[in-house]
Amino acid sequence: xxxxxxxxxxxxxxxxxxxxxxxxxxxxxxxxxxxxxxxxxxxxxxxxxxxxxxxxxxxxxxxxxxxxxxxxxxxxxxxxxxxxxxxxxxxxxxxxxxxxxxxxxxxxxxxxxxxxxxxxxxxxxxxxxxxxxxxxxxxxxxxxxxxxxxxxxxxxxxxxxxxxxxxxxxxxxxxxxxxxxxxxxxxxxxxxxxxxxxxxxxxxxxxxxxxxxxxxxxxxxxxxxxxxxxxxxxxxxxxxxxxxxxxxxxxxxxxxxxxxxxxxxxxxxxxxxxxxxxxxxxxxxxxxxxxxxxxxxxxxxxxxxxxxxxxxxxxxxxxxxxxxxxxxxxxxxxxxxxxxxxxxxxxxxxxxxxxxxxxxxxxxxxxxxxxxxxxxxxxxxxxxxxxxxxxxxxxxxxxxxxxxxxxxxxxxxxxxxxxxxxxxxxxxxxxxxxxxxxxxxxxxxxxxxxxxxxxxxxxxxxxxxxxxxxxxxxxxx
Amino acid sequence: xxxxxxxxxxxxxxxxxxxxxxxxxxxxxxxxxxxxxxxxxxxxxxxxxxxxxxxxxxxxxxxxxxxxxxxxxxxxxxxxxxxxxxxxxxxxxxxxxxxxxxxxxxxxxxxxxxxxxxxxxxxxxxxxxxxxxxxxxxxxxxxxxxxxxxxxxxxxxxxxxxxxxxxxxxxxxxxxxxxxxxxxxxxxxxxxxxxxxxxxxxxxxxxxxxxxxxxxxxxxxxxxxxxxxxxxxxxxxxxxxxxxxxxxxxxxxxxxxxxxxxxxxxxxxxxxxxxxxxxxxxxxxxxxxxxxxxxxxxxxxxxxxxxxxxxxxxxxxxxxxxxxxxxxxx
Numbered sequence: 001x002x003x004x005x006x007x008x009x010x011x012x013x014x015x016x017x018x019x020x021x022x023x024x025x026x027x028x029x030x031x032x033x034x035x036x037x038x039x040x041x042x043x044x045x046x047x048x049x050x051x052x053x054x055x056x057x058x059x060x061x062x063x064x065x066x067x068x069x070x071x072x073x074x075x076x077x078x079x080x081x082x083x084x085x086x087x088x089x090x091x092x093x094x095x096x097x098x099x100x101x102x103x104x105x106x107x108x109x110x111x112x113x114x115x116x117x118x119x120x121x122x123x124x125x126x127x128x129x130x131x132x133x134x135x136x137x138x139x140x141x142x143x144x145x146x147x148x149x150x151x152x153x154x155x156x157x158x159x160x161x162x163x164x165x166x167x168x169x170x171x172x173x174x175x176x177x178x179x180x181x182x183x184x185x186x187x188x189x190x191x192x193x194x195x196x197x198x199x200x201x202x203x204x205x206x207x208x209x210x211x212x213x214x215x216x217x218x219x220x221x222x223x224x225x226x227x228x229x230x231x232x233x234x235x236x237x238x239x240x241x242x243x244x245x246x247x248x249x250x251x252x253x254x255x256x257x258x259x260x261x262x263x264x265x266x267x268x269x270x271x272x273x274x275x276x277x278x279x280x281x282x283x284x285x286x287x288x289x290x291x292x293x294x295x296x297x298x299x300x301x302x303x304x305x306x307x308x309x310x311x312x313x314x315x316x317x318x319x320x321x322x323x324x325x326x327x328x329x330x331x332x333x334x335x336x337x338x339x340x341x342x343x344x345x346x347x348x349x350x351x352x353x354x355x356x357x358x359x360x361x362x363x364x365x366x367x368x369x370x371x372x373x374x375x376x377x378x379x380x381x382x383x384x385x386x387x388x389x390x391x392x393x394x395x396x397x398x399x400x401x402x403x404x405x406x407x408x409x410x411x412x413x414x415x416x417x418x419x420x421x422x423x424x425x426x427x428x429x430x431x432x433x434x435x436x437x438x439x440x441x442x443x444x445x446x447x448x449x450x451x452x453x454x455x456x457x458x459x460x461x462x463x464x465x466x467x468x469x470x471x472x473x474x475x476x477x
Numbered sequence: 478x479x480x481x482x483x484x485x486x487x488x489x490x491x492x493x494x495x496x497x498x499x500x501x502x503x504x505x506x507x508x509x510x511x512x513x514x515x516x517x518x519x520x521x522x523x524x525x526x527x528x529x530x531x532x533x534x535x536x537x538x539x540x541x542x543x544x545x546x547x548x549x550x551x552x553x554x555x556x557x558x559x560x561x562x563x564x565x566x567x568x569x570x571x572x573x574x575x576x577x578x579x580x581x582x583x584x585x586x587x588x589x590x591x592x593x594x595x596x597x598x599x600x601x602x603x604x605x606x607x608x609x610x611x612x613x614x615x616x617x618x619x620x621x622x623x624x625x626x627x628x629x630x631x632x633x634x635x636x637x638x639x640x641x642x643x644x645x646x647x648x649x650x651x652x653x654x655x656x657x658x659x660x661x662x663x664x665x666x667x668x669x670x671x672x673x674x675x676x677x678x679x680x681x682x683x684x685x686x687x688x689x690x691x692x693x694x695x696x697x698x699x700x701x702x703x704x705x706x707x708x709x710x711x712x713x714x715x716x717x718x719x720x721x722x723x724x725x726x727x728x729x730x731x732x733x734x735x736x737x738x739x740x741x742x743x744x745x746x747x748x749x750x751x752x753x754x755x756x757x758x759x760x761x762x763x764x765x766x767x768x769x770x771x772x773x774x775x776x777x778x779x780x781x782x783x784x785x786x787x788x789x790x791x792x793x794x795x796x797x798x799x800x801x802x803x804x805x806x807x
Contacts, residue, residue, distance in 0.1 A: 009529070012521075015489060016484065016565050036562060036565050037562045047601070055751075106493075146504065151499075154724035156726070161729075162723055162726050165639060167733040303561070307560060
């Protein structure tokens with residue numbers, strides 16, 4: 001017998017999410033992810049001065065604001081030609097890396113861990129400690145993490161004016177040239193953050209965590225909140241929960257003169273592959289959108305006001321060569337070739353793998369952020385003069401947000417925006433079914449999740465959904 | 478005091494900004510003010526059925542609601558149905574939930590310019606038919622009518638800003654919890670005057686450049702951004718440069734213009750955000766409370782009197798010419 005469950009409001013994700021479940025024999029037989037909010041940013045931008053994308057698109061999302069800003073700046077730079085300042089690009093990477101680190105931290109402490117403090121887990125050896133540290137909006141670790149995050153974001157205050165919604169990142173670089181003293185201040189903020197990571201999150205040097213090279217070594221990590229998470233993960237077998245299809249996508253993160261700091265590419269059937277932006281399509285068969293499947297450079301956003309019966313989400317369904325792709329920190333680290341990430345992917349890429357992928361990325365980003373600050377040359381130019389935007393042209397901006405691959409496709413006609421299409425990380429991960437009936441990544445990962453007889457909001461479903469760290473406001477935009 | 482926070486159609490950035498509250502952190506601050514979170518979508522444990530049960534209990538009056546915070550604009554589309562945002566798990570448009578909750582709440586607070594006036598969500602063709610809680614842009618009357626008063630007697634309190642400064646939100650909530658916020662403490666757009674009586678221009682580090690109309694021509698130059706780069710800090714309300722953001726930041730401190738994000742309809746300036754519209758070479762939209770002729774006269778005079786230090790620095794990306802030192806007396 002199949003029972004149907006609707007799970008919502010689905011909180012501790014960014015934005016609004018509704019999950020529909022078919023449940024049979026105590027497990028999920030099929031899942032549908034509904035993104036229930038449509039705002040229409042792609043339509044708002046039509047007819048505007050292309051530069052206005054730098055002000056408007058960051059406001060798609062209050063948690064990935066700098067990612068949106070970086071994607072818009074790169075789309076404009078691509079459309080106009082010219083070469084951004086190397087020093088400016090490095091500072092844009094610093095701002096972006098700080099946001100991504102803060103987002104991973106927010107996910108771990110505020111969104112993901114509080115579920116283990118639920119009364120349903122009373123009786124597990126780790127539960128009492130989980131209650132003390134991770135109870136939602138109360139736990140000691142949560143207060144400490146919120147403070148560490150606020151202090152880390154001082155870097156964005158100093159260099160970018162405020163967070164979220166900075167306008168500091170421009171096609172040619174950044175608007176504020178940091179001096180000697182700014183470099184010292186930002187180094188101090190990073191020292192403080194390292195202390196938090198090493199005292200509280202990892203309980204050991206971050207380098208020791210990045211040195212882990214396989215899942216066994218990871219499961220042997222005992223210190224800090226990471227160790228607490230891993231003990232819980234072992235007990236509840238989070239590795240087996242919510243496994244993915246093993247197809248990963250990354251646009252490449254933090255561009256530098258020698259290419260991105262984390263590589264671009266794909267990972268399929270246990271092997272790396274190239275990424276071809278021309279192979280992306282957005283399928284509208286199960287979205288409340290009108291039009292045909294198209295590449296985002298030719299795409300369009302026309303909402304179906306009638307919300308037709310055979311569709312169930314405002315989210316379009318992006319595909320790469322027709323296939324669903326998972327994107328995010330785990331995908332980035334797998335594609336970049338980190339041994340631990342590849343071992344986690346080989347083990348099925350479930351809840352444990354996604355969360356550990358984020359921890360790994362926090363640990364890897366810290367020394368990178370330090371190096372970018374250390375390398376600031378206070379006499380350098382941080383903004384290059386760029387050629388004027390063409391009256392007619394097109395540009396693409398591909399970046400990696402905390403949650404994965406983010407693309408902006410811009411078309412300019414008569415000096416105004418004639419087309420602007422955005423495909424966000426959670427558009428990939430939380431896409432609905434496509435014309436072949438193939439479910440999106442989270443829909444597929446939920447199949448088989450355990451549902452207790454008395455559960456109306458199954459815990460396993462919550463762990464799996466939150467392991468993707470969905471950003472629903474970005475998804476539909 | 479019980480507080481319920483709903484996220485309507487916005488980006489969630491006002492919550493993300495609120496989490497940047499320091500000294501103390503936002504959790505300690507709410508504890509200290511005696512404010513109990515009934516539910517917040519980003520912070521609370523309750524999910525799914527636990528939440529719908531809670532909402533039903535609040536709507537039915539079983540659980541008293543002292544403060545309702547709404548973040549994000551209210552979507553009336555398509556065609557007045559509100560179905561562009563169904564609150565997940567309920568099958569009901571968010572605007573219906575917000576109306577119900579507003580009518581049982583002692584205080585109703587719009588957090589951010591979207592919730593206050595419609596904001597960025599209503600930009601361009603306003604595809605989702607977004608409005609604010611009690612304003613539609615600068616016009617009184619949004620989802621709720623102009624005459625709406627919450628049970629506590631106040632209209633919707635509009636903590637405008639895109640995003641809101643964490644201090645604006647926490648201080649407003651503390652004042653409400655303490656019974657210290659009256660209608661006289663709100664400006665004509667119902668924004669708390671403790672931040673809305675200031676202008677972004679106040680304590681802007683570019684004030685000396687402004688005095689001489691020594692202007693930046695391109696983003697990254699450190700001169701005043703009013704003449705060429707679209708800055709409206711002399712007209713925009715907010716104490717951004719007095720209290721600063723995320724440590725010591727502000728938009729103008731980071732070298733980009735104030736776009737008046739605390740104001741209704743800031744999302745449609747009718748020109749590119751980073752370019753000052755001009756008529757016959759003269760910027761339109763001068764400081765709001767200064768006679769134009771005086772402004773022009775003073776501007777041309779001060780421009781002619783610009784010291785070399787200020788003129789040179791204005792078009793550089795950092796200070797090139799330091800202040801001169803006084804020659805010691807013999």
